[in-house]
Amino acid sequence: MTNDTAVKKWGIYAHIPYCVKKCTYCDFSSAAVRNDTRVEMADYAAALRAEILREVPPLRTRWGDAATVYIGGGTPTALPPAFLTDILENLRKTAGNPIECTVEANPGTVDEAYLTQIKAAGANRLSLGVQSFDDRLLRAIGRIHTAEEARAAFHAARAAGFTNVSLDLMYGLPTQTLGDLKRSVEEALALAPEHISVYGLIVEEGTPMAAAEAAGKLALPSEDAAEEMYDWLTEALPACGYHRYEISNFARPGFESRHNLGYWRNVPYLGVGAAAHGYVDGVRWRNEADTRAYIRGIREGCSVRTPEDAVRTRENAMEEYAFLALRTAEGIDAVDFARTFDAALEDIYGAVIEKYIIEGLLCRTSTHIALTPAGMKVGNEIFAAFLH
Known part of the structure; x- marks a missing residue:
């Protein structure tokens, strides 16, 4: 069990609950940006800053600098750059200089200028949600970017100084074939990222994709075809120098995600932001998921946590x-x-x-x-x- 003397490292997860557009398969705690969202974004960034200032220093006093920071979502880069850089700078001031500071990004939301700003604010690892380099498949799952924009975002990351970039890919997408997947992986490998995550599509209840499936309008690959894609991926990526260190994750040696490995190795982490999960002193909790209720709770100085286990x-x-x-x-x-x-x-x-x-x-x-x-x-x- 976690205690003060046993802890040698810890992490911080910060959740950004905004997206430019909600993907058809997504059941994460996030919402598409509306016309009135910029005001809410400012309030959210202020609340997140307040929670960081309240919760991080006591843990740093106990355990020293945080080893990792991960800003996920949603789409963190749906925030205006001033808001995201403010969050990053506050995390760096309160948590020290983490070895790894990851920001998730949608290729359709970033350019070199944006990425240069967040790099200067402390981010040193970028996770790009590419999913596919096939424009037809990207449209089918509701992504806002094209394959060319994904390539451009990767090159922008390099130009901004990121030397640790991860690409997310998916398999088992509607109408996707093994040939489609091979072409996307070839495109990814041509960019030579340090890390590749591959996820099989799961049709989650309550999503537009689930509704399409229920209506008989979703042409998913067969189980055998999806398994063939999985088998090919798990052989092809290691053969190209990306060793498999976790079920869905492949990396060049030394570029494994330290933060995500912390989850699997029972390392404590502080969750901040609406719907963020945390794990400290053997207790797991989830923050208030409703964004406005979260903002209100932080403003009033209240706890926004709900324990996940009544009795552990x-x-x-x-x-x-x-x-x-x-x-x-x-x-x-x-x-x-x-x-x-x-x-x-x-x-x-x-x-x-x-x-x-x-x-x-x-x-x-x-x-x-x-x-x-x-x-x-x-x-x-x-x-x-x-x-x-």
């Missing part, structure tokens, strides 16, 4: 530790598990581990238990087996 037991903590660690290629560190819970991993999960080793879905080293490549394809099934 030692058993819950062990389960969470295990299935989060299994998302990484490294897997569960048996030594750290024993140190954290004063119990041997095999004593708690020995039967489950043996079952999946026999089935070829888990493997054991001298220090870790990890998913095999076959296990990563059915990760959710194995995660569930670690829940008592």
Whole structure:
């Protein structure tokens, strides 16, 4: 469990709940920019600044400088640059100089001038939500950018001084073929980013895409076709120098996302902003999701947090530790598990581990238990087996 003496690093996640346009597949806590949103954006930036000033210094006093900062959304770069640079500067002043400071960006919202400003304000890693280099597919999922704008955004990032850039890609999109995916990956590789994330499309309840599927108007690839895309990706990217360090993430050596690895390794992190999640002192919470209610709560000096677990037991903590660690290629560190819970991993999960080793879905080293490549394809099934 987390305590003051055990913490060697911590992170901060800041949520920006605005987008230029909501994508058809998205169920994240975000909303499209309206005519009256700029005033709300100013109020939101002020509230976020106030929450940062209230919450970050006490943790820095306890644990030292934050190791990582991640600004996600939504689309952080839907904010005017003055607002985003103010948030970045306040994070740097209060949290120290994090080793890694990531900003998510939509290629249709940035240019060299914008990126130069956020780089100067402290961002040193950029995550570009490209999704595809096929304009037909981009239109089908409601993205606001084109393939050419994605390429331009990447080159703008390089010109602005970013030496750590990640590209997001998706597979299993409506009407997408393996050939379509291969062409997008080839385009991505030609840019030579440091990191590539690949996500299979999930049609989430309540989204426009789910409504289209219910109406019989969504031509998704078959399960076999989507699996073929997955298999090709997990072979092609490592062959091109991007090692798979987490189920959906590939990186050149040394460019793994430190912040996201912190999630899987049970590292505490402060969540600030509307709908942000946090995890400090073994407690997980979610901030108020309604943007205006969040602004009002911060203005009034109130807590905007709701704990996610009414009662958190030692058993819950062990389960969470295990299935989060299994998302990484490294897997569960048996030594750290024993140190954290004063119990041997095999004593708690020995039967489950043996079952999946026999089935070829888990493997054991001298220090870790990890998913095999076959296990990563059915990760959710194995995660569930670690829940008592």
